[in-house]
Amino acid sequence: MTQRPGGDPLPMRPAVQETYGPVDLGATPLFGGGFINFGHWDGIDLDRVPTEHDRIRSQQALYHRVLATLAPTEGLRAVEVGCGLGTGCAMALQEYGFAQVTGMDIHPQQLDRARSAHADLPADQAGRLRFVQGAAEGMPFGDAEFDCLYSVEAAQHFRDPEAFAKETARVLKPGGRATVASFFVPDADPARPEQLAALLETFATGLDVAHSIPQWTGGLEGAGLTDVRVTSIGAAVWHGWDRWLSTMWQPGTWPRNFLRAYRDGMLDYFLITAARPAPVRQPA
Structure with a gap:
């Protein structure tokens, strides 16, 4: 359980507790290289069977796509929300x-x-990488x-996007920037949760x-963040x-329905960027 600042303890949902605890999703063949994401597959030949190297490269590429939206980053302080195994944090620090x-x-x-995976960082980096429960x-x-x-x-697991948006606005410095990457429903159709539960x-x-996405953009703007942009x-x-899943799952099995949900307009993968407004400079 994690304590909300000034509030009640916030328990993990059982599915999250199990998947990232005893099941150890990051250790399964679906993922690799210390990452847990679907991957960004631009530049990877999907006409052939993907290799483990391709898979890890796709996951690294998704982090590169996200971190590029925050540039310039030299000398800044960053937090990754839902850091998992921490490999993306180490990449951000090093690159x-x-x-x-x-x-x-x-x-x-x-x-x-x-902490175990990154215990052997060089001394000049070890003091600049920390892991915190929250x-x-x-x-x-x-x-x-x-x-x-x-x-x-990670945001597909969040219980309350509006509360996350308020916390984002709070912990960012004026002029600070935020990027969230994950899979969301593209519209406000109230039937989507039931449809997705039937498929996935x-x-x-x-x-x-x-x-x-309307929930996300409304929450970010309601928290006072500006320049909110959504990119599919x-x-x-x-x-x-889906090409990677095809090496382990047959057509018609539920994991292959992610591509179907995307094609049917129920689900898509997005980058959402926003900023905390900088103070307005008064003329001298």
Whole structure:
């Protein structure tokens, strides 16, 4: 459980507890290289069977796509919400010049794995990477603590996007930037949660939640964030993800329905970017 600042403890949903605890999703053949995401498959030949190297490359590429939206990043402080195994945090630190990167995750077992996986960082980097337990809806950080906030394929698990938006606005410095990448419902059709639960086991169990893009943009703007932009990157995600799934799952099995949900307009993969307004400079 994670304590909301000034509020009640926020328990993990059972599906999240199980999937990222005893099941250890990141150790399954679906993922690899210390990442847990569907991947960004641009530039990878999908006419042949993807290799494990292709799979890891796709997951790295998704982080590159996200982190590029935050540039310039040299010397800044960043937090990754839902950091999982922490490999994306280490990448951000090593390749993007952040002064410090904080990985936050709700699951203590994931944090234990992250700390273990990155215990041998060079001394000059070890002090600049930390892992902290916390929930997206109640972050254990001070006001205006970070220049950048990002989240890669974790927001589909968040219980309350509006609360996350308020926390994002709180922990970002004025002028700070945020990017969220994950799969969401593209419209406000109230039938979508039931439709997705019928197609995809992760929605049926409550591991994934059918949050909509209007809900996300409304929450971010309602929290006072500006320059809210939504970009679909599904064309670079879904076909490659399904091609990788085809090496393990037959057509007609539920994981192959992600591509069907995308084609039918029920689900897509998005980058959502926003900023905390900088103070208005008064003329001298």
